[in-house]
Structure formats: C-alpha cells, structure tokens
Amino acid sequence: MSTLPFHRRKDVRLAFRYLLALLLVIVFVFPVYWLFIISFKTPDEIFAFPPVWYPESIQFANYKVLFKDGDAATVGNSLILATVSTVFAMILGTIAAYSLVRFKTGGENLAVWIISQRMMPPVAIVFPVFLLYVWLGWVDSYTGLIVLYTAFSLPYVIWMMRGYIEDIPLELEESALVDGCTRWEVLWKVVLPMARSGLFATAVFTFIFAWNDFLFALVLTRTEVTTYTVQVTHYFGGQSNFWAKIAAMSVLGTIPVFITVAIMQRFLVRGISMGAVKG
Amino acid sequence: MSDLKITGLHKHYGAFHAVKGIDLDVPSGEFTVLVGPSGCGKSTLLRCIAGLEETSAGTVEIGGKDVTWARPRDRDIAMVFQNYALYPYLNVKDNIAFGLRARKFGEAEVEKRVARAAEMLGIGHLLQRFPRELSGGQRQRVAIGRAIVRDAILYLFDEPLSNLDAQLRDDMRVEIKRLHKELKRTMVYVTHDQIEAMTLADRIVLLRDGVIEQLGTPLDLFERPRTRFVAGFLGSPKMNFLDATLSASGVILKDGTTLELPGRSGLKPGQAVILGLRPQHIAMAGASIAKGHMRVPVVIELVQPTGSRVQATMPLGGASIIAELGAHDVSRPGEKTSIDIDMTHAIIIDPATETVI
Numbered sequence: 001m002s003t004l005p006f007h008r009r010k011d012v013r014l015a016f017r018y019l020l021a022l023l024l025v026i027v028f029v030f031p032v033y034w035l036f037i038i039s040f041k042t043p044d045e046i047f048a049f050p051p052v053w054y055p056e057s058i059q060f061a062n063y064k065v066l067f068k069d070g071d072a073a074t075v076g077n078s079l080i081l082a083t084v085s086t087v088f089a090m091i092l093g094t095i096a097a098y099s100l101v102r103f104k105t106g107g108e109n110l111a112v113w114i115i116s117q118r119m120m121p122p123v124a125i126v127f128p129v130f131l132l133y134v135w136l137g138w139v140d141s142y143t144g145l146i147v148l149y150t151a152f153s154l155p156y157v158i159w160m161m162r163g164y165i166e167d168i169p170l171e172l173e174e175s176a177l178v179d180g181c182t183r184w185e186v187l188w189k190v191v192l193p194m195a196r197s198g199l200f201a202t203a204v205f206t207f208i209f210a211w212n213d214f215l216f217a218l219v220l221t222r223t224e225v226t227t228y229t230v231q232v233t234h235y236f237g238g239q240s241n242f243w244a245k246i247a248a249m250s251v252l253g254t255i256p257v258f259i260t261v262a263i264m265q266r267f268l269v270r271g272i273s274m275g276a277v278k279g
Numbered sequence: 280m281s282d283l284k285i286t287g288l289h290k291h292y293g294a295f296h297a298v299k300g301i302d303l304d305v306p307s308g309e310f311t312v313l314v315g316p317s318g319c320g321k322s323t324l325l326r327c328i329a330g331l332e333e334t335s336a337g338t339v340e341i342g343g344k345d346v347t348w349a350r351p352r353d354r355d356i357a358m359v360f361q362n363y364a365l366y367p368y369l370n371v372k373d374n375i376a377f378g379l380r381a382r383k384f385g386e387a388e389v390e391k392r393v394a395r396a397a398e399m400l401g402i403g404h405l406l407q408r409f410p411r412e413l414s415g416g417q418r419q420r421v422a423i424g425r426a427i428v429r430d431a432i433l434y435l436f437d438e439p440l441s442n443l444d445a446q447l448r449d450d451m452r453v454e455i456k457r458l459h460k461e462l463k464r465t466m467v468y469v470t471h472d473q474i475e476a477m478t479l480a481d482r483i484v485l486l487r488d489g490v491i492e493q494l495g496t497p498l499d500l501f502e503r504p505r506t507r508f509v510a511g512f513l514g515s516p517k518m519n520f521l522d523a524t525l526s527a528s529g530v531i532l533k534d535g536t537t538l539e540l541p542g543r544s545g546l547k548p549g550q551a552v553i554l555g556l557r558p559q560h561i562a563m564a565g566a567s568i569a570k571g572h573m574r575v576p577v578v579i580e581l582v583q584p585t586g587s588r589v590q591a592t593m594p595l596g597g598a599s600i601i602a603e604l605g606a607h608d609v610s611r612p613g614e615k616t617s618i619d620i621d622m623t624h625a626i627i628i629d630p631a632t633e634t635v636i
Contacts (some may be wrong), residue, residue: 174331175364178435179378179425187383193368233566 003147007062010165040249041064044085046243062248071245074231075252080142081157085149090203092150093157094165094195111162116156126219133220134272140222148220149210156209164198165191184221202268204260211257228253281340282307282432282465283328288337290323290489297323299489301335305433305467305482310459313469314476315486316512322437324486329435330354342432352381357426358435361442363418365410365425371397372406375424382429398429398456416447416458423455427462429479436468440475452478473513477501485509502624507633510555510626516590519600520628521554530554530627532596540622541571552636555626558590563609564617571623579614593618 004012029197038046040059045052066072091180099105106113129148130139138144168191174188217227232249235242283305298320306310326332328339330351337476338347342470346354357378365374375529379389381475400420410418419439426434440448456479459466470476476483477497485492485500485508493500493509504510510518523530525546529539537602538545538554568574580599581592591602591609600630602618609616627636 053602117621169362170365171360171362171364172366174351175358175360175425176381177331178329178354178356178358178378179429180352180381182350182352185381189377190366193366 004006035072035247035250039251040245043244062209062244063252066245066248066252071249072252073230074226075249075256077225078211078229078253079256080228081145081149083109084142085146085153085210086203086207087208088146088150089157090199092156093154093171093202094161094192094199095187096154097158097165097195098191100162111159114155116155117160118152118159122152126215129216130219139220142225144220145216145225146243147225148216149213152216153206153209160198160202160205161195164195164202168194181267197267200264204264204268207260208257211253280307281305282342283467284338284340285324285328286338286340288327288339289335290320290327290332291335295418297489298327301368301489301491303491303494303557304483305465305479307465308463310466310468310479310481311484312476312480312482313467313484313486314471314473314512315492317471318491319486321469321471321486325435325437325467328467329356329358329431334505352417354433355431356433356435357429358437359422359426359439361438363410363422363442365418365421367410370401370407371413371421371424374410374421375406375428378425378429378475392428393424396424399461400424400454415443416451419451419455423458427458432465434466436466438470439468441470441472448475456480474515477513481514485512500502501629503635504555505627505635506626507553507555507635510628510635514557514559516558516601516603519556519558519595519598521556521596521600522630523552523554523596523600523627525552525627529622534597536575536596538573538575538625540619540621540625540627542623543605551630553628553630554596555628556600556620557624558603560600560621560624561600561604562619562621563604568619569621571621572619573622574617574619576615576617579609579612579616582614 009209015185037054039062041052041055042059042061045055063072096105098112133139133144136144138147172190172194173186181189212229213227214229217230220232221227221230228249232246232253233244235249281304283303285301285303288298288301301320301324303311308378313324315321323332327334328341329331329412330346330349330353336345338345339356340346341356343550358451361431366377374388375393375396379392384392393406394403397406400423402417402420402424405413405421410421415422419442422439439449439455443451452475455468459479468475468479476485478499482495484494487508493505495503497513500509501513504513505518511520516584521532523532523538525531525548526537527546527548529537529546530552531537543609564574575595577593577595579591579593583590583592587606587610588603589606591604593602594600626633629636
C-alpha cells in the first residue's frame with residue numbers, strides 16, 4: 001500500500017478537522033436557527049411535514065401579536081429589572097470589594113463567607129422571601145425583584161471585583177492620594193479605569209443572571225412585572241403549545257443579551273483572562 | 280526654618296518594630312538622603328512622612344504644621360515612586376497633569392505648568408504617548424515630572440532609580456541633582472545605594488534597624504564615621520577591617536606587623552581593637568614615605584581592573600585587604616611589592632561596642 005506524502009497527509013488531517021468543526025457548529029447553531037425561523041413562519045409552515053427548512057416569506061405576524069397583546073412588555077420588564085439590579089450590584093459590590101481589599105474589612109475570611117452565600121440554592125429562600133414580600137407589599141413590584149436580584153448578584157460581584165482590584169498596583173493609588181485625591185476620587189479615577197475590563201465582564205454576567213432568572217420571577221410576580229421567562233411558560237398549554245409565540249418571545253428575549261455581549265465583547269475577553277492570569 | 284520636623288517617631292507592624300524613635304530636622308531647601316540596608320526602616324519612615332502609613336507614636340511637621348494625622352493630600356507633598364506609578368490609561372500629559380487637576384487647577388494653568396515641567400525634563404515630545412510606549416528612563420522622567428509640576432513644600436523620592444540600568448541610573452542621578460539646584464526645594468530621598476546617597480545628598484541620614492546610626496554631610500560620614508557599620512556601609516570598595524591590639528603609639532596586627540598611629544594620644548596598650556583602612560588610603564610605595572604613612576611589604580593575590588583604577592586584594596595582618604591602586608600599578612597576581620598606608624585616615628574601633636574610638 002502506498003502511503004500519502006507528508007503534505008498530503010496534512011491536508012487530509014486538516015479537512016477532517018474542518019468537517020468535525022462543521023458538525024459541531026450545526027449541532028449547536030441549528031436549534032437557534034430553528035427558533036428564529038419558526039418565529040417567522042405561518043402556523044401551517046410550523047406544523048408542516050416534511051418540515052419547512054426555510055419559509056417562503058418572512059412573516060412578522062407572530063411578533064405583531066405579542067406587541068398587540070402586550071406580551072412583549074415582559075421583555076421590557078426583564079430589561080428594567082436586569083439593568084437596574086446590575087447597576088446597583090456593580091456600584092455596591094465594587095465599593096465593598098475595594099473595602100475588602102484595601103482595608104481588610106472584616107478580616108481575611110469575610111470575602112469567603114460572602115461568596116459562600118452564592119452557593120445557597122435560590123429555592124431554599126424563595127418562599128421565606130415570598131412571605132416577607134407579602135408583608136412588605138413588594139410582591140409583583142419592581143422594587144422587590146430589583147432588591148432580590150441585587151442581593152443575589154452581590155456576592156459574585158464582590159468576589160470578582162476583589163480579584164481585579166487586588167491586581168492593581170498599590171503605588172498607583174498611593175500616588176493619587178499624595179497628588180490630592182480623596183479615597184472616593186481614587187476609586188473613581190484610578191481603580192475603576194484600571195479594573196474597567198473586569199468591571200464590564202462582571203456586569204455582563206450579572207446582567208445575564210438577572211435576565212435568565214425564572215424561579216424568583218415566577219413566585220414573586222403576578223401580572224405587573226412579569227418577566228419574559230415567566231411569560232414564555234404561559235404558551236405551554238395543557239392541550240397544545242403555541243409554538244409561534246414561544247419562538248417569537250424567545251427571540252425577543254435573546255436579542256438584548258446578544259446586543260450586550262456584542263458590545264462588551266472586547267472587554268469580556270480581556271476581563272475574563274485578566275482575572276485568570278495574574279500579571 | 281525647617282520644612283520637615285520629625286519628633287520621636289515610632290512605627291510598629293504588629294510585633295515588628297520598624298522605626299524606633301526617629302528625630303529629624305530637614306531645613307528648607309536641603310536634599311536629605313535616607314540610606315541604609317534593606318529592612319532598616321527608611322521606606323517606612325518616608326511613608327510615614329507622606330502619610331501613607333500611620334505613625335505609632337511621635338509627630339511629623341511639614342512646613343511648620345503638625346500633619347501627624349493629616350491625610351496625604353493635606354500634607355502639601357509630592358512623591359516619586361519606585362515603580363513610577365504612572366496611570367497606564369492616561370497619556371504622558373494627563374499623567375503629569377493628574378495632580379494639578381485633582382487640586383482643581385484651571386486648564387490654562389495646567390497647560391502652562393505641564394509644558395514647563397516637560398521642558399525641564401526633556402520630555403516635551405512625548406506628551407501624547409502612553410506609558411507603555413516609553414522606555415524605563417522616560418517613564419521615570421514622567422514620574423518626576425508629575426511631582427515637580429506641583430508647588431509642594433516637600434518632595435519625596437522612594438528609590439526612584441532602582442529599576443533603571445546602571446548607565447541610565449547615572450544619567451538620572453545627574454538630572455535629579457540638577458533639578459534640585461534649579462528648584463531649590465526641600466527633598467527627601469530614599470535609597471539603599473550608597474553612591475546615590477553620597478553623590479546627591481546635602482546631608483545623609485544613615486539608618487540601621489529603625490534608628491539613625493549617623494547623620495551628617497556625605498564627607499563627614501565618609502571621613503568621620505562614628506561606628507563600624509557607618510564606616511563599612513559608605514565607600515566602594517568597602518573599608519578593610521583588621522583585628523589588632525593597641526600599643527603605646529599604634530596598633531599591632533595579628534601577624535605582628537606594627538603600624539604607627541600619628542597624632543593619637545591616650546591609647547590603652549593591650550586593648551583589642553579593629554583597625555579600619557579605606558582602600559583609597561592605600562597606595563603603591565613611592566620613592567619616599569610621606570608623613571603619617573606606613574610602608575608594608577605585600578604579595579598581590581587578586582587584581583580587578585576597573586579601567587581608571589585597579590582593586591588589588593592582598594593578605595595583611597592575618598586577613599585579606601583590598602587596596603585601590605593606580606591603573607598600571609600592579610598587573611598580575613603573585614607580584615611582590617610594597618604599599619604605603621595612610622595612617623592619618625585610619626580609624627580604630629572598639630569591638631565590644633562597635634563604635635569608633
């Protein structure tokens with residue numbers, strides 16, 4: 001049997017790798033494609049057999065229904081809850097992390113204790129929180145969910161920001177103190193710019209946590225601040241599932257995260273690797 | 280008037296006593312160098328002056344005002360750090376302007392001052408660059424620029440040249456000396472490098488284990504050290520120390536060599552001492568013996584040429600000593616020759632107290 005020359009063998013190996021990569025991409029991307037495509041189909045096309053791989057024409061009817069019925073507003077609710085709670089968690093968490101790093105607030109172990117709060121399963125506290133919120137009158141309100149999401153994200157933000165802040169050379173801060181800055185100005189003018197990548201990376205993950213939440217939103221909302229994750233479940237019926245609405249709502253729910261990650265991508269990659277490798 | 284007055288300053292880190300009661304007065308316009316081996320407390324002392332460390336006891340006065348408990352920003356000081364401490368996200372101009380803007384100077388004034396500082400340091404063409412685009416020497420200039428751009432009472436330098444290579448260090452030393460001459464400001468400079476201390480200082484504060492070992496002009500410390508530590512710390516190559524016994528008019532070395540000590544009285548014969556000889560005070564034997572010099576035959580053991588001089592190692596009095604000789608005085612090890620020792624500059628040390636007699 002004749003063996004292939006070296007450079008030919010290399011070509012074959014490369015081709016094999018591309019094939020494998022292509023297969024993996026199909027496995028991962030197809031469900032997303034299918035979701036998108038369903039959202040633009042007519043009811044007939046959705047249930048057609050053999051399946052319609054791509055629709056004859058793009059239909060926006062499924063989206064129009066969501067906007068007309070007010071269902072699309074739940075995406076707005078999610079957006080408000082996730083954005084506001086992310087902003088709060090980032091502000092409070094960064095300040096707390098700075099305090100932990102520079103002033104050793106609470107000793108060496110407080111940071112570990114804080115992150116341990118994150119290990120508690122949400123379901124363990126959701127019902128006590130529900131009872132508390134009934135008493136406070138916070139059920140089905142922005143306040144209730146924002147406070148809860150902020151509280152739940154804080155340990156993560158503190159833990160991440162603590163790592164990024166630790167990497168900032170102390171001399172930079174001391175130099176600013178001597179130059180005439182207060183501690184708050186040091187935080188604003190030195191620490192934040194230095195930890196910018198980490199800040200954005202952490203914010204993206206915090207945002208996604210709140211965005212993806214289902215359990216808290218399910219238990220603590222009724223009609224006023226229903227989030228899109230809860231809304232989607234309304235389309236799974238006992239008799240039939242509203243695939244068109246499910247798909248269209250899912251697409252609406254994907255877009256904000258997609259845009260956020262696309263904008264933050266530059267910082268995201270740097271931020272994630274920054275925390276991992278100490279320079 | 281003194282710009283800096285430190286009284287009874289102590290600093291504890293838990294059980295570790297880093298600074299043990301320092302009293303120091305720095306007159307206006309003086310260049311004071313705090314020098315000593317690592318761990319002597321010199322950087323801690325500087326950080327206490329800057330307000331970056333809280334003092335455990337004692338007071339710090341800057342410009343006649345008690346600032347012991349004042350924040351760094353309220354002390355009217357400027358500081359240059361060892362690792363430059365430049366903000367990587369700001370260009371050179373914004374780095375230099377940082378302190379001015381923090382103190383709410385108007386933009387016109389900021390422009391003027393930055394331009395002047397940049398001109399003084401020869402970095403005018405780098406203003407738009409970022410720190411990562413600069414060499415080590417340029418970064419250090421920017422760091423110095425950031426300090427001198429302000430009108431502070433006191434300028435602090437924390438080992439600013441220790442990250443630079445030898446050639447650049449020499450250049451920057453000249454630069455700092457020139458700046459001090461032009462600005463006529465009070466400066467306190469920390470270094471572990473005795474050459475930097477000798478060349479820059481109006482006055483040296485030599486620290487050891489958290490206390491001031493000796494304080495004075497560079498020549499004062501070099502020529503009239505009060506302890507063995509001071510004698511050994513300053514000077515390169517290091518001072519030679521030989522075990523000896525006092526006689527009525529001089530010292531007797533371990534091998535019986537007798538060296539006269541001119542102009543000394545009240546010596547206690549028989550007392551064990553340490554004789555200190557600077558390598559610079561040993562020369563090749565000339566045609567005649569100068570007054571106060573002692574001639575001794577030696578065998579050269581090692582030769583280290585430095586270009587302008589040669590450092591020759593030779594056995595003497597049961598130990599090995601180094602002499603700094605003329606570049607062409609000796610050429611190879613094993614050479615038998617004679618040296619003249621200038622005994623007028625010799626010091627004798629009490630081994631029990633390590634102080635100079």
